[in-house]
Amino acid sequence: MSSAVNEHVQDLASLRQGQPMFQLIGPDGTLTDAGASIGVSVELAQELHRDMVLARRLDQEALALQRQGELSLWLMSWGQEAAQVGSVRALRPTDMVFPSYREHAAALCRGISPADLMRQWKGAAHSGWNPAESRFHIYSLVLGTQTLHATGYAAGAAMEGSDEVVATYFGDGAASQGDVNEALNWAAAGSLPVLFFCQNNQWAISTPTATQMRTPLHVRAAGFGLDAFHVDGNDVMAVHAITSLAAERIRDGGGPALVEAQTYRFGGHSSSDDPQRYRSADDVAAWQLRDPLVRSEAFLRSSGVDEAYFTDLAEEAGDFAASVRTACRSITGAALESVFDAVYAEPHPGMTAERAAHLAHAASYGSEN
């Protein structure tokens, strides 16, 4: 009986197959067939390469500052620069972005300063920038929650007839969360203008992607009814091209889309992590051959970009690094009473009483001294 039925249904295993990964520039910096066919803008590649170099320098300096005790914690985006820079640069500056918590490269592209990025990780505040100005929401530390915020924000955009795209970043680990799956379903059901950008960096702290899911993420998205794209997340030009395509389709009323970018977190999950406990040197070495910065530099050099570009960029990165260190040391935390002030928009007698009690207590110490 079952074998007879089987002849009349689809090959179920084939439904779980993924798309090939879109790539314009190979790991050695040469154009792929698609890259040669479509063409790659050297001028844009130079701009994106600069963004990536500065982002990596921020990571290097911030990690060093954490080791020196200047930062409590740092979550490295090292290795994920192409996925972030390529995607956020493909959006309009007016498109709202809902990040997770390691989108430092994307944040820099949105004009957020190193001091504002490091404020949270120095323990001086829970966020450091004004989302309304940067169109970049504050970081979300509980995994995947921001995908629902993006979906709601997009519902508002849709009601207003806006052509905005609302982008949200999340990782392969967050994709296991209910909120992400609710957001994918919700956005698809409502045909909302959400761009779900998954940086699949292969590891959720120590948990590999294979433990998270059986089906490739972009295949899962299709099950919810979203357009889905699969891209080499270490190829900045491919990410830019795919995100541009996805955003254009969303802007034209095509409904939400998911981009799964295959990338790799070279550092630990955070400065407190020890990735050597869970992944092999061979694994890291294999991915280092696909380093997004090495690749884009090789492409630019083979494209005839003048040495002066690289010299100037190195000098700019050095100055930037110095500014990162200065900015970090300049960060100071606000007094505790400012926390009481930020909890409610309107007066709250309980909060007012506790604030007064705190100030009275603090003042009593002051009088004794």
Place this chain on the structure above:
Amino acid sequence: MATMTLGGAINAGLRAAMEADDRVVVMGEDVGVLGGVFRVTDGLHKDFGPARVVDTPLAESGIVGTAIGLALRGYRPVCEIQFDGFVYPAFDQIVSQLAKMRARSGGLLSLPVVIRIPVGGGIGAVEHHSESNEAYFAHTAGLRVVSCSNPDDAFHMIQQAIASDDPVIFYEPKRRYWDKAEVSEHPAHDLHAAAVLRPGTDCTLVAHGPTVTTALAAAAAAEEDGFSVGVVDLRSISPLDLVTLRREASASGRVVVVHEASTFAGIGAEIAAAITESCFYDLQAPVLRVGAYNVPYPPASVEDDFLPDVDRLLEAVDQSLHF
């Protein structure tokens, strides 16, 4: 203004808020065409359309999470959680996101979201449909938690909650949805003021939501026995109107707090502590609590024995009077 049921008064209040401000959006499971399982949103979908009265997917975290996104864009969403026991899938979005985003942003972001929750037992429902979970949310800074007990308050408090720039958990006592009373044109109280429904010199009952009616009945019964028992309708669980509570406690010297939630770590414990801290020398007896036992809400066949009733309140009043 008119005589309404409590459910009808919330409906009228939602309508008034939606007419006054086109940023007000009602959303939830089955709130549109059906008008909600309790019909509290009846007719709104027809009059305001599907963009402002939104039938959502069946996903509570999604309801609250997307409401946060809408609020960030300038809307004032009013979410309906279909039953009290269904709010837990949205717990993280409420306590970690909705409550804290303003503080996390250093005061830059406001989230004027109202979450309506039909609450409590007494309607013969199955499990997960009769819970009183106010203490979870009152424990979380950043939320306001209110509970209406009569049609007049229901009409005005829902509008006040929507007008607030802070997130508000709005409890609706489901077994009182069909109680009728006069609704006034203007609100008698601020959203966070407790109301002294009945003065009393011998003892004060403090109740909120569904137990207010029970407290009033107990006070009336006590009067027949010659005792003057006052009733305070808490109305707001966070913030607490401690000014009114302290005044009434000091005046009568005896307080009994009543609610449907378990007494263990319930809001009654907070009230008892707050009154004891500040009114110790005025008290003639310890502040007593009458609430649910610390067990899951029982099957409907025994809920009449489980819920605080007039007899249990009178027993507590008697215990206080004879301390």
